[in-house]
Amino acid sequence: MKSRLVAGAAALVAAILGVVLVIAYANGADARAQAGMKPTDVLVVTKPIPQGAPAAGIADSVQLKPLPASAVAPTALHSLDGMSGKVVSVAMQPGEQLLSDHLADPSTLTAPGSVAVPAGLQQVAFSISADRAVGGKLQAGDTVGVFLSFDHGAVPAGGPESTALVYHSVLVISVQGEPQSPDSSKPATGSITLTVAVNDAQATKIVFAAQWGTIWLSKEQPNLPQTPPNPIDRSKVYQ
Known part of the structure; x- marks a missing residue:
């Protein structure tokens, strides 16, 4: 008799505990829901x-x-x-x-078909015919040599025509426009617009040449020797 009473009491305690746990969980769920709706x-x-x-x-x-x-x-x-x-x-x-x-x-944003501008440099753009830009085969990320040419030289007193490779390893940021070539076996024609990363002095000279002379580009390979500018005119072209 006593054992049955003990068992019944234990079952009653377990039932009460279960109800308490259910109520506590429900209250917690309500609190979590209210917090989520806050x-x-x-x-x-x-x-x-x-x-x-x-x-x-x-x-x-x-x-x-x-x-x-x-x-x-x-x-x-x-x-x-x-x-x-x-x-x-x-x-x-x-x-x-x-x-x-x-x-x-x-600096982390780049447009499709372009590369990021290195810190400390600025962008300058200029149009150039395909035959003066390696047949129009340049693309963003290439490095180029920049040649400046003038019909009457680039000195205050004028002079003979002259050309000089003035900059090495200039980074191409983007290339816009597609040179037209009706026959793939022939050189490309048309013009493209290149944007390059340069410092302020370089940008000024490129703009001057684009306005008053002509610009030619060469596609350079990594680790190319950095030779200083050496202008060529009629008196030196055959030397």
């Missing part, structure tokens, strides 16, 4: 933002909006503080959350 303010895109847009200029294209905590991405931004100098890495549409992953250093 509104959190995050930046949401309100107007289309193009790739490359400066972070400092997109304040009018985003707005703080409350979203359920469970719907907020881990890298969602709550403000643009500390994002100065960065740009939008991917085009964004209204309704998207603005993530820290969407903002990047400008």
